[in-house]
Amino acid sequence: MPTITPDSLRQRREGGTPPLTARVLLRRLGNVPTPPSTRAHCPYCAMQCGMLIGGTPDTPELAGDGDFPVNRGALCIKGWTSAGALAHADRLTSPLVRNAEGALAPATWDEALDRIADAIRALQARYGKDAIGVFGSGALTNEKAYLLGKFARVALGTRHIDYNGRFCMASAAAAANAAFGIDRGLPFPLADIAEAEAILLVGSNVAETLPPAMQYFDAQRRAGGHLIVVDPRRTPTAAAATLHLPLVPGTDGMLANGLLHVLIRDGLVDEAYIAQRTIGFAAVRGAVAACWPGRVERITGVPEADIVRAAHLLGRSRSAIVLTARGAEQQAQGVANTLAFINIALALGQVGRRGGGFGCLTGQGNGQGGREHGQKSDQLPGYRSLRDPQARAHVAAVWGVDPDALPPPGISAFELLDALGTDNGPRGLLVVGSNPAVSAPAAGRISKRLRALDLLVVCDFFVSETAALADVVLPVAMWAEEEGTITNLEGRVLRRRRVFAPPAGVRTDIEVLHLLASRLGHSKGFAFDSAAAVFEELGRASAGGAADYRGISHARLDAGEALYWPCPDEAHPGTPRLFASDFPTPDGCARFHVVTPTDPAEAPDREYPLYLTTGRVLAQYQSGTQTRRLRELVDRAPVPRVEVHPVTATQHGINAGDIVTVRTRRGEATLQVHVTATARVDTIFVPFHWGGLGSANLLTNPALDPTSKMPEFKVCAARLELRVPDMRAAQLVRANQDDGCGVAVVPVLLDTRS
Ligand SMILES: Nc1nc2c(c(=O)[nH]1)N[C@H]1C(S)=C(S)[C@@H](COP(=O)(O)OP(=O)(O)OC[C@H]3O[C@@H](n4cnc5c(=O)[nH]c(N)nc54)[C@H](O)[C@@H]3O)O[C@H]1N2
Ligand SMILES: Nc1nc2c(c(=O)[nH]1)N[C@H]1C(S)=C(S)[C@@H](COP(=O)(O)OP(=O)(O)OC[C@H]3O[C@@H](n4cnc5c(=O)[nH]c(N)nc54)[C@H](O)[C@@H]3O)O[C@H]1N2
Numbered sequence: 061m062p063t064i065t066p067d068s069l070r071q072r073r074e075g076g077t078p079p080l081t082a083r084v085l086l087r088r089l090g091n092v093p094t095p096p097s098t099r100a101h102c103p104y105c106a107m108q109c110g111m112l113i114g115g116t117p118d119t120p121e122l123a124g125d126g127d128f129p130v131n132r133g134a135l136c137i138k139g140w141t142s143a144g145a146l147a148h149a150d151r152l153t154s155p156l157v158r159n160a161e162g163a164l165a166p167a168t169w170d171e172a173l174d175r176i177a178d179a180i181r182a183l184q185a186r187y188g189k190d191a192i193g194v195f196g197s198g199a200l201t202n203e204k205a206y207l208l209g210k211f212a213r214v215a216l217g218t219r220h221i222d223y224n225g226r227f228c229m230a231s232a233a234a235a236a237n238a239a240f241g242i243d244r245g246l247p248f249p250l251a252d253i254a255e256a257e258a259i260l261l262v263g264s265n266v267a268e269t270l271p272p273a274m275q276y277f278d279a280q281r282r283a284g285g286h287l288i289v290v291d292p293r294r295t296p297t298a299a300a301a302t303l304h305l306p307l308v309p310g311t312d313g314m315l316a317n318g319l320l321h322v323l324i325r326d327g328l329v330d331e332a333y334i335a336q337r338t339i340g341f342a343a344v345r346g347a348v349a350a351c352w353p354g355r356v357e358r359i360t361g362v363p364e365a366d367i368v369r370a371a372h373l374l375g376r377s378r379s380a381i382v383l384t385a386r387g388a389e390q391q392a393q394g395v396a397n398t399l400a401f402i403n404i405a406l407a408l409g410q411v412g413r414r415g416g417g418f419g420c421l422t423g424q425g426n427g428q429g430g431r432e433h434g435q436k437s438d439q440l441p442g443y444r445s446l447r448d449p450q451a452r453a454h455v456a457a458v459w460g461v462d463p464d465a466l467p468p469p470g471i472s473a474f475e476l477l478d479a480l481g482t483d484n485g486p487r488g489l490l491v492v493g494s495n496p497a498v499s500a501p502a503a504g505r506i507s508k509r510l511r512a513l514d515l516l517v518v519c520d521f522f523v524s525e526t527a528a529l530a531d532v533v534l535p536v537a538m539w540a541e542e543e544g545t546i547t548n549l550e551g552r553v554l555r556r557r558r559v560f561a562p563p564a565g566v567r568t569d570i571e572v573l574h575l576l577a578s579r580l581g582h583s584k585g586f587a588f589d590s591a592a593a594v595f596e597e598l599g600r601a602s603a604g605g606a607a608d609y610r611g612i613s614h615a616r617l618d619a620g621e622a623l624y625w626p627c628p629d630e631a632h633p634g635t636p637r638l639f640a641s642d643f644p645t646p647d648g649c650a651r652f653h654v655v656t657p658t659d660p661a662e663a664p665d666r667e668y669p670l671y672l673t674t675g676r677v678l679a680q681y682q683s684g685t686q687t688r689r690l691r692e693l694v695d696r697a698p699v700p701r702v703e704v705h706p707v708t709a710t711q712h713g714i715n716a717g718d719i720v721t722v723r724t725r726r727g728e729a730t731l732q733v734h735v736t737a738t739a740r741v742d743t744i745f746v747p748f749h750w751g752g753l754g755s756a757n758l759l760t761n762p763a764l765d766p767t768s769k770m771p772e773f774k775v776c777a778a779r780l781e782l783r784v785p786d787m788r789a790a791q792l793v794r795a796n797q798d799d800g801c802g803v804a805v806v807p808v809l810l811d812t813r814s
């Protein structure tokens with residue numbers, strides 16, 4: 061019995077899908093169609109929800125996969141609608157090359173690839189190998205991420221490669237490596253969350269960013285557990301908590317130190333665990349002695365009584381899990397913040413215990429695998445260091461090159477973008493899986509740098525805001541059209557399967573890298589006949605590294621094995637839980653770190669009196685290239701917006717629906733006002749899913765964490781102004797009233813001023 065009506069068919073061709081309510085109704089009536097049968101995973105976030113897909117690209121059928129243990133059949137609205145992008149009218153099916161008139165025009169693959177290869181050769185001959193840079197992504201499969209790193213180091217010979225995970229997981233990674241000796245976001249399966257008596261969830265809005273994960277938090281509370289949420293906003297996640305601590309943005313480190321102070325003061329730390337399994341506690345005990353609750357209240361805005369209550373809920377529970385996400389991590393002190401919360405989990409003696417522990421919630425689809433196989437400026441596959449002579453020798457042997465031919469480490473994502481087209485930076489850039497014109501901090505400045513390049517090449521499915529600036533755009537296959545693997549937020553490796561043939565004219569990223577490498581004289585190292593063959597080489601390159609994939613194969617995954625890395629050989633069952641007996645540090649112990657919180661890089665003042673924080677809404681994904689094109693999602697989150705507390709709105713004389721300017725020292729954005737008591741009075745919130753005039757990143761501060769080089773997306777100083785030039789207000793209203801599915805919204809969102 062088909063779910064698809066003629067009307068919904070038409071919507072699909074336009075990029076929409078049948079209304080969710082209709083589908084839910086059908087399901088309730090038991091009128092579910094024969095389930096689509098190919099096992100797949102949602103293309104978006106790190107939940108990588110299991111789905112079943114069938115039908116055709118024009119009329120896809122999609123259901124949650126009830127047998128997949130992570131989401132257990134649940135999908136969020138983005139997952140339900142994801143297949144709508146496959147046959148979307150905007151889908152690129154031909155390369156685009158900038159012509160003499162300055163416009164992007166269709167070209168053949170040979171023309172496009174020759175143009176790229178000629179330009180790369182000319183730029184490298186003139187300026188050296190480092191004249192070309194590569195910008196990768198946590199959206200890429202393990203195979204693609206691995207191959208992109210190899211392409212940069214071998215085919216281009218450049219030191220300039222980094223990726224968007226630098227804007228995402230870099231602080232979490234640096235902190236976990238420093239404390240535990242390994243960086244696996246969750247060192248235990250997600251379902252363990254349901255077993256914790258207490259959970260401290262810091263800077264994470266799970267209900268909107270990993271919605272199916274809420275089932276585990278819900279089960280935890282149903283079993284009598286406590287959930288404490290630390291977030292300046294009363295998000296749907298915070299509303300579901302036992303206790304919400306609405307801190308002043310940027311004060312996480314101080315709050316953590318205050319919680320630890322109370323735990324120590326009230327005798328709630330696990331001295332035996334601390335003595336046996338950790339080092340460095342004495343210094344931390346000394347440092348947090350000065351963080352008494354009254355002082356912490358003055359700095360964080362969290363009432364003293366709530367600080368004490370939170371500490372007691374954690375310290376008096378038999379099992380406790382501490383989790384951080386971007387709220388605490390995307391700060392110029394993001395690593396220190398994360399370490400301060402790790403200190404709590406260690407002091408409680410919970411890390412390595414069943415139902416307890418510490419984790420960082422990974423964000424992007426392959427945010428975990430994408431950070432392990434060599435897209436990072438200083439990294440080789442298997443989470444090895446490019447600075448380590450042994451690692452260089454091992455990987456060079458797998459690649460059949462001289463270790464000395466491997467370039468040295470490059471610079472981090474923001475530093476790389478900010479150097480483009482300057483004397484110190486690349487003159488050409490290849491972007492695969494990112495839209496930095498929208499997602500990079502101080503995006504106005506970064507768009508100028510992208511324009512200053514001699515060569516910008518973007519591989520994408522659609523003309524993203526970054527692709528719109530490119531010299532060459534290469535159309536690539538989407539998730540349901542290619543084979544590969546993804547590593548989810550738990551470190552579990554999953555299969556991405558080809559369900560549909562890609563549209564004519566489109567190639568996979570793997571094919572593109574081979575075609576380009578061939579033109580640069582490196583065909584051999586990039587001629588793979590399948591993604592499984594790439595994965596096999598990745599396994600060998602990773603062997604012996606921290607993220608060891610040697611024992612994992614497409615065949616084992618296809619046979620239904622649940623494989624978590626590390627998995628060093630074919631007989632190894634994988635490692636769902638880490639740290640039960642020791643830590644992968646030289647002495648087997650975890651490390652405490654003294655954290656001395658500082659002010660954010662930019663605090664409010666008279667000129668810019670409000671805190672601005674940025675993040676996500678349920679119905680949009682990242683820079684929005686896909687989700688701004690889907691009707692059901694556009695209906696739910698149609699225009700760029702700023703969330704303002706009612707008191708602040710009254711003070712500014714603004715009302716819900718007004719179009720306002722938000723201004724910071726970096727620039728201004730035109731946004732529609734949402735008045736909501738979920739915000740703090742002193743804090744406004746802007747989601748970052750839009751480009752052009754409504755882009756949050758026109759406002760954000762690119763202050764970087766000294767260790768992770770993570771930008772401070774979550775805190776800067778801003779002011780609200782009611783007046784906007786009429787023309788811009790008109791543009792936003794037009795976007796708002798557009799009943800289409802994004803096709804018409806896109807030009808409105810492009811910045812027409814430059
Ligand atoms: N709907 C949707 N889901 C997504 C994504 C998406 O784009 N859309 N993206 C995916 C990706 S890549 C990622 S990284 C994850 C991110 O997932 P989350 O980290 O949950 O998402 P964010 O909205 O960026 O930030 C989380 C919360 O941090 C709060 N916050 C702001 N400032 C501070 C602060 O100073 N301290 C603290 N403690 N909290 C603060 C914000 O109010 C926000 O509610 O989501 C993934 N899932
Ligand atoms: N202000 C603010 N800015 C932020 C954040 C924030 O919280 N606030 N969060 C940051 C975070 S956590 C992240 S992860 C970044 C994300 O921001 P981006 O790095 O821009 O990531 P996406 O929007 O996912 O961009 C992916 C692009 O690549 C394309 N794409 C997707 N999959 C593939 C693929 O397999 N191959 C190819 N060739 N292309 C593909 C998509 O169509 C899209 O255009 O944004 C960061 N920026």
Ligand code: SF4
Nearest residue numbers: 102105108109136139
């Ligand atoms: S939670 Fe993430 S993976 Fe699951 S359906 Fe939603 S966007 Fe897709």
Ligand SMILES: [Mo]
Nearest residue numbers: 227228423424
């Ligand atoms: Mo992210």
